[in-house]
Each structure stands twice: as structure tokens, then as C-alpha cells.
Amino acid sequence: MINVTLPDGTVKQFDKGATAMDVAMSISEGLARNVLSANINGETWDANRPINEDVTITLNTWRDKDGKATFWHSSAHLLAEALEAIMPGTKFGIGPAIDNGFYYDVDTGDKTLTPDDLTKIEAKMLELAREKNQFVRKEVSKAEAIAFFEEKNDEYKLELLEDLEDGTITFYTQGNFTDLCRGPHLADTSNIKAIKLMSLAGAYWRGDETRKQMTRIYGITFPKQKELKEYLVMLEEAKKRDHRKLGKELELFMFSEKVGSGLPIWLPKGTQIRERLQNFLKAEQEKRGYKMVATPHIGHKNLYITSGHYAKYGEDSFQPIQTPREDEEFLLKPMNCPHHCEIFANRPRSYKELPLRIAEFGTVYRYEQSGELHGLSRVRGFTQDDAHIFCTTDQLKDEFLNVLDLTKTVLAKMGFDDYTAQISLRDPNNPDKYIGSAENWDAAEAAIIDATKEVDFKTITAYGEAAFYGPKLDFMIKDALGRSWQLGTIQVDYNLPERFELEYTGSDNAGHRPVMIHRAPFGSMERFMSILIEHTAGKFPLWLTPEQFVLIPVSDRFNDYCRDVEAQLALHDIRGFIDDRSETIGKKIRDNELKKIPLLLIVGEKEVAANSVALRIQGEGDKGVYDIPNFVEFFKTLM
RNA sequence: GCCAAUGUAGCUCAGGGGUAGAGCACUUCCAUGGUAAGGAAGGGGUCGUAGGUUCAAAUCCUAUCAUUGGCUCCA
Known part of the structure; x- marks a missing residue:
């Protein structure tokens, strides 16, 4: 019997050879369904790897960072399997999980992967995932491992093997694909329900620019289709906040x-x-x-010789500025x-x-x-x-x-x-x-x-x-x-x-x-x-924003009054402008909302009569009528 | 610098060997409108740039520049 200590301190007894899955099952069937991997004495293990001694255990599900990492790492293997099926002879570098998904560095020889290929690979991955192939862990000797990858002619894996010690080497196999891998992995591929290969990129083998450039395939997978959709929506939302887009739109x-x-x-x-x-x-x-x-903005070359920067960065920098005098050089x-x-x-x-x-x-x-x-x-x-x-x-x-x-x-x-x-x-x-x-x-x-x-x-x-x-x-x-x-x-x-x-x-x-x-x-x-x-997202704090308010006259009859209000506000260092275009009020409100002007001051017949403005806050809607002194006070509370 | 993709009107994008399209923006006119797009008319592009193939190139090819996603780098 072995003692298994759970995160809350509870100790449970199991037969030798029990797995994290068995531990989960002893708690609830639902948990067992969701367990992706487990941290055993601080090391992440397969959920179905036998435990033979007393351990402290944490079960990882999709909600845990380590659980996601296991999920995505297994997804990388699935990608490799799909790619090998579609393009036999592909050689593989490394394929780890990352913060948002996973990647695999591959060498497809003379063939260049295209975005269309990604769609095909995705489809193949889904097909393979449905086969519910188990991830099988196997300890191999270094000699066996080398023989396997020599047979496959995969110089990358062979190079990785050079750094590994005999006795610590493991293979994982799912379906027709076997990879050198420390693990851990999912029990089988069936959890992977939604797949999106995001992009292709070049990546130097082992991050060394003097070595061969491989093709890196980035992807992300989820246990539910809905989660993939949500993720893609989230990415779209994030793109709307991209400073390059907003900088253009807001003319910054x-x-x-x-x-x-x-x-x-x-x-x-x-x-x-x-x-x-x-x-x-x-x-x-x-x-x-x-x-x-x-x-x-410039300095004499000697300044950078003294500082040491000339020697260190000279050739990779903007080159020296010459002067009419020979041998005189300045650097930006x-x-x-x-x-x-x-x-x-x-x-x-x-x-x-x-x-x-x-x-x-x-x-x-x-x-x-x-x-x-x-x-x-x-x-x-x-x-x-x-x-x-x-x-x-x-x-x-x-x-x-x-x-x-x-x-x-x-x-x-x-x-x-x-x-x-x-x-x-x-x-x-x-x-x-x-x-x-x-x-x-x-x-x-x-x-x-x-x-x-x-x-x-x-x-x-x-x-x-x-x-x-x-x-x-x-x-x-x-x-x-x-x-x-x-x-x-x-x-x-x-x-x-x-x-x-x-x-x-x-x-x-x-x-x-x-x-x-x-x-x-x-x-x-x-x-x-x-x-x-x-x-x-372009909604700058009020103290920073270039235009704090926009005055929107309901019709051009109120333009003069707007100018008067603008001048009154300027006395209090409140800055803004008048939208006196001859457009409808709805149009002007929409345009200025999109420009993310924080305070929209609508002015018509009633406001002129009461020396006031009707306030609308960007993104929040109508806030009622303020006379000018009240608006100034209100403004101060926002700063 | 490297790998890949992209480059068509101010913006977002469609098209695609036979002389260029939409929506928004812009201009003018009408409308003077009360809280997220009023109506009409009009102007605007040598299709990133340079070569090449072709009777004909925005479209195909090559180079180049820029942008995008990564890699490497980052005082």
C-alpha cells in the first residue's frame, strides 16, 4: 500500500501501482473525467502512470495551468502525427506547450507549408483525435532511441538525444506517431475537441541564427468547441485595442x-x-x-570610443555621420x-x-x-x-x-x-x-x-x-x-x-x-x-486626453452659445471643441462616441434658455442636464 | 537580418490577362434635425515601386520597398 497526500492534507491509501486517475476516481467520477495530468511530488506526470511510493499529489484539470500545458503538449504531438500522415518524411524539432497553445518546429524539406496546408492538417488532427488513441509511455535505452531516429533520419531528435542520459529517456506513442518526449500526456486524444492552427513562422533550430531555420506551426486546442470560439472572439477584441490601429484611427x-x-x-x-x-x-x-x-542628438565618435559602445555596436548601428573635415565622424x-x-x-x-x-x-x-x-x-x-x-x-x-x-x-x-x-x-x-x-x-x-x-x-x-x-x-x-x-x-x-x-x-x-x-x-x-x-483601448484618462469634451449643438442656431460655453470652460482649463458640422444630432453623437471623446455636451433650445448643457458620457449614455458651474464641479470630481 | 503572408481610393475591403469597384470618409446642395449612421449629387486610384513576359499586365514572373505574424537580436 502507498500513502497519497492530497493538497488539503488528506492522506489516502492505495495499492502500489495506482494512478492519479485512480486517486481522482476515489474522489468523484466527474473529477476523473476531467483530470489531464497530475503533479506528483512536484513533477508533472501522466494521469495514468503507476505510482509506486508514498507521494504528495495535485490533480490537474483544464482549469490548472499545468493541466492546460499537458493538454497542449499532447496537442502538439497530435499535430505532428497529422503532419507526418500528410507529409511523410517530415522531421521534427521541438513541440512544447506555451502560454496560449503550443507549437511544433518542423522541417518539411523542399516543401513549403502554406496556410491551406494548415486547414488540411487541422482536419486530419480532428480525425485522429476522434480515434481516441492512447498516449503510451515507454522507457527506452539511448541506443534504442538513436536507432529509432536514425531509421527515421531525423537529425534533430538525434541531436536532442545527444544531451540526454541513458536511463532517463522516454518515448510516447499515440496512433502511428512516436516521439522522444519527457511527457506528460493526456490519457488519450479524445479530449481534444476543438483545434485551430494559428500561424506559420520561421524559427531557428535551437534558437541559433547560424543554424537551420525550421517552420514553426502555432496552434491552440480546447476541450470544447465553444471555448475555441470564445478564444477567437477574445483575439478579435484584443485586435481592436491594438495601438497601431487606434493610433491611426485617433490620429495620434x-x-x-x-x-x-x-x-x-x-x-x-x-x-x-x-x-x-x-x-x-x-x-x-x-x-x-x-x-x-x-x-x-549626435556625439563625436570619440565619445562612443570612450564609452565602449563604438567597439561593441558600431557595425550594427546607424553609420557615422561624416563632416567636410577628413576623419571627423559623429554618431547619432x-x-x-x-x-x-x-x-x-x-x-x-x-x-x-x-x-x-x-x-x-x-x-x-x-x-x-x-x-x-x-x-x-x-x-x-x-x-x-x-x-x-x-x-x-x-x-x-x-x-x-x-x-x-x-x-x-x-x-x-x-x-x-x-x-x-x-x-x-x-x-x-x-x-x-x-x-x-x-x-x-x-x-x-x-x-x-x-x-x-x-x-x-x-x-x-x-x-x-x-x-x-x-x-x-x-x-x-x-x-x-x-x-x-x-x-x-x-x-x-x-x-x-x-x-x-x-x-x-x-x-x-x-x-x-x-x-x-x-x-x-x-x-x-x-x-x-x-x-x-x-x-x-484609446479611452485615455481625462487628464491626458487631448479633447475632454465635445459640444454638440442640436442645430446650427446654437453654435454661438456653444462658443460661449467653450470659452467659459476654457477658463477652468477644461478643453474641447464644437462639432458644428451640419449633421443630425444622432450622427454627431455617434461620430464622437467612436472618437472616444469622454464628455459629450448636447445643447439645444432648453439648454440655451437655462445656461446649461445636457451631459452624455462616452460609452455610458445620457446623464441629464447640468448648468455650467455644476458641470465644472462635476468635471473636477472626474479628474 | 532570417522564414512566411500581405500591399487596389483617406479608411476597411471586393475583384482579377482586355484599359478599375463597394461601404465609410471628403465636397456641394437640400433638410435645422433632441441622445449611436437624414437625403441627393459630385470629386478622388498610372492597383507599393522598378524591370520582364505578352498584341494587351492592376492581374503572370523577377527584383525591391513597406507592413503583418514569428525567429534571432535588443545599449
Whole structure:
């Protein structure tokens, strides 16, 4: 007999060789029907794999992340089976579950997969799923495994096998398809009821761009057709929030082939929002002791030789700008820190000046690869809400707290609450990768960790993700389609002060090297804007929105009155415009609702008589009549 | 940069070897309308760009640029 401990602490006894399915059955038949896999002592297992010792168990269903992962991983195998049936000789790379579905990297040789093929594969998958084939786990020796894939001529699986130890290798077979796989899998294919292959993409084998590019097939499956439909509807809804679409519709920004790809052009409405964001941040920074500076868009080549960027990124960047003078070269600045280092070096500095916090909305240019450009999220020219803090190691933690407080204030003001702070530390196995003494790194990493604890941030720690010059903290946030982007960042830097030979005079009258913190709460105005658009679906908070109200006269007889109201509201810094087109009232309301103007003020005979407006809130409908002072009061409650 | 797809009017899209279509937007006129599309008329495109095939190319081919989905990269 074995003891099985359930998540609630209950211990049940079973015969040796019982399965998670048996455990589920002992609880209820319904649960047994829904169990997809189980976590056994922390490891995910097939629901029908025999258990031979005392274990702690969690049963995974569709509602659990691990359950979905099992479902989707099995779906990937089903995809492979279908593809092998349709295109014999296809070679397979890896086929894992991901956050939303699964993919399989395949090599179809000379044949190129087309979207039409996906439809055929889907149909085949459904057909195979209905066969209710069991996923059969088998432990194999390495020699057996190698023989199997040599027979199949699948060099990818053979390469994967090289890294596996004999005795730990398992195969899974369902129907006619056998794959090298750790598992776990569903009991059989019949749970997979709804299938959608989403897209095709190229993907380098093992993520290495020097290796062969395979075809990646992305797909998603569900236990119910209805869930697939809901998922697709959700995707459609998400697309409506896409900042590229809304940016065009709301006339916030544009791109021009003539100006160049990846170079965003901010239109008047977008610029208004951008400037309000900047003014807000400036005010917050002023409270926290920052001084604004302004530096040129280019810098002498020598600046970047000093900073080390020339050697590291020279060839992959915008190329140097020549001058009439021979051998003189300037670079478009890819970051602001070298300029700011020169500001620090401008004159002798005393420890009494530290921490020195200098800030700039600095526009930088980076030659991103053409395939990487993405709306406002990934561009070649963008403005960082940059600042550099020069301080002593002892001041690091307080400065970190100061920056964290600022970042928190900024994100809260925008209503962003679903973000992750990633602490990036050294790779403990690779200490030579990093510049600076171990003591300094210890101090900086401790400062970050302590500071994030004090402000109670939701953090994840990533070892080995630190920059070579120092540890960092990045704020990650998702766009409408669930893609993760880095917004704000805080980075400790020991390298640049060293390279620029920055010094301050300490209380001991000796020279000391400062530490530098790079930080940008928004990250860049462009990327921040893209996320802001997607999170608000274009319904910006009232303080940010370019047009807070629209006055809609019922007929053009009331245009003069509207102008009067507009002027009265302007006195209270309430901004908007008059829709004096000769259209029907219904039409004007519809148009302005679609433009997402927050407050619609309808004005006709009655309103003119009572010096009032009839208020309608975007998306909410009629809110009744307000006289002007009351409306101003009401407006203030919304801000 | 790599793989794949797409590129037709300001926008969304249909069409497809025989000289270009819809809806919305725009202009003008009529209507002066009370809470999500009033009516009529009109203007607007060398079908991304450059070559090629053809009697004839927006349509087929090649190259190129841009965009989209991924991969790689990301100071």
C-alpha cells in the first residue's frame, strides 16, 4: 500500500501501482473525467502512470495551468502525427506547450507549408483525435532511441538525444506517431475537441541564427468547441485595442515610408498626450531632486570610443555621420548616458553634491533589425525619459528606493497594476562576464533586492540576466495580445564611471569613483504610449486626453452659445471643441462616441434658455442636464 | 537580418490577362434635425515601386520597398 497526500492534507491509501486517475476516481467520477495530468511530488506526470511510493499529489484539470500545458503538449504531438500522415518524411524539432497553445518546429524539406496546408492538417488532427488513441509511455535505452531516429533520419531528435542520459529517456506513442518526449500526456486524444492552427513562422533550430531555420506551426486546442470560439472572439477584441490601429484611427501618430521605417511621427493629438505625460513626470522628478538637462542628438565618435559602445555596436548601428573635415565622424546617439557622464565631468565634484540626478527626455536612434520593428513598441528613433543618478555605493539603496517610489507613482497614475518587476542578477557560474569588483556587485544586488522588498513589489529574479556592467530591475507589462514588453528600467552601472574616469572628492579629500544608476520609469515615450493605448483601448484618462469634451449643438442656431460655453470652460482649463458640422444630432453623437471623446455636451433650445448643457458620457449614455458651474464641479470630481 | 503572408481610393475591403469597384470618409446642395449612421449629387486610384513576359499586365514572373505574424537580436 502507498500513502497519497492530497493538497488539503488528506492522506489516502492505495495499492502500489495506482494512478492519479485512480486517486481522482476515489474522489468523484466527474473529477476523473476531467483530470489531464497530475503533479506528483512536484513533477508533472501522466494521469495514468503507476505510482509506486508514498507521494504528495495535485490533480490537474483544464482549469490548472499545468493541466492546460499537458493538454497542449499532447496537442502538439497530435499535430505532428497529422503532419507526418500528410507529409511523410517530415522531421521534427521541438513541440512544447506555451502560454496560449503550443507549437511544433518542423522541417518539411523542399516543401513549403502554406496556410491551406494548415486547414488540411487541422482536419486530419480532428480525425485522429476522434480515434481516441492512447498516449503510451515507454522507457527506452539511448541506443534504442538513436536507432529509432536514425531509421527515421531525423537529425534533430538525434541531436536532442545527444544531451540526454541513458536511463532517463522516454518515448510516447499515440496512433502511428512516436516521439522522444519527457511527457506528460493526456490519457488519450479524445479530449481534444476543438483545434485551430494559428500561424506559420520561421524559427531557428535551437534558437541559433547560424543554424537551420525550421517552420514553426502555432496552434491552440480546447476541450470544447465553444471555448475555441470564445478564444477567437477574445483575439478579435484584443485586435481592436491594438495601438497601431487606434493610433491611426485617433490620429495620434503615423509612419511614412519617405521618412523611413521605424521612425514614428507624432501627430498633434498624440503629441498633446506625450507632453502631458512628460509634464507629469517632470513634476514628480522635481519633487525628488532631479535637474533637467538637454544634450545634442549626435556625439563625436570619440565619445562612443570612450564609452565602449563604438567597439561593441558600431557595425550594427546607424553609420557615422561624416563632416567636410577628413576623419571627423559623429554618431547619432544610441543612448544619453555618455553625454550625461560628460556633464558630471564638467567640473570637479564634491561628495556633498551626491547624489547628482540629471534628467532628460533624450531622443536616441538605434538601428533595430527590420524584422523587429513593431508599431510604437519597437522603433529606430525614440525618446527615453532618461535620467542618470551619480552616487556613492552607500547611497545606492536609498536612490533605488527613490526611483522605485517614482516608478510606482507613475504606474499607479496610469492605472497599470498588472506588471512584473524582474530583478536581473549575475550568472553565478560565469563571473568573468562582468565588469567591476565582486564587492561592488554584492552591494548593488543587495541594494536592489532590499529596496524591492521594502516597497513590496511583485518581483521575479533572473540570474544571468544582468547587463555586463551591473544588475538591473526591469518592469515588464503585456500588450493587448499578451506579448510582454519592457517599460521602465533601473540599472546600476559601474562601467561608465570607470571608462569616463569620473571622480568626486570625498570627505577624506581623496578622489573616489561614483556609481551610476540609469533609470527610465516610462522606458520610452513611444513604447509607453503603445501600452497606454492598448490598456485604455484609446479611452485615455481625462487628464491626458487631448479633447475632454465635445459640444454638440442640436442645430446650427446654437453654435454661438456653444462658443460661449467653450470659452467659459476654457477658463477652468477644461478643453474641447464644437462639432458644428451640419449633421443630425444622432450622427454627431455617434461620430464622437467612436472618437472616444469622454464628455459629450448636447445643447439645444432648453439648454440655451437655462445656461446649461445636457451631459452624455462616452460609452455610458445620457446623464441629464447640468448648468455650467455644476458641470465644472462635476468635471473636477472626474479628474 | 532570417522564414512566411500581405500591399487596389483617406479608411476597411471586393475583384482579377482586355484599359478599375463597394461601404465609410471628403465636397456641394437640400433638410435645422433632441441622445449611436437624414437625403441627393459630385470629386478622388498610372492597383507599393522598378524591370520582364505578352498584341494587351492592376492581374503572370523577377527584383525591391513597406507592413503583418514569428525567429534571432535588443545599449
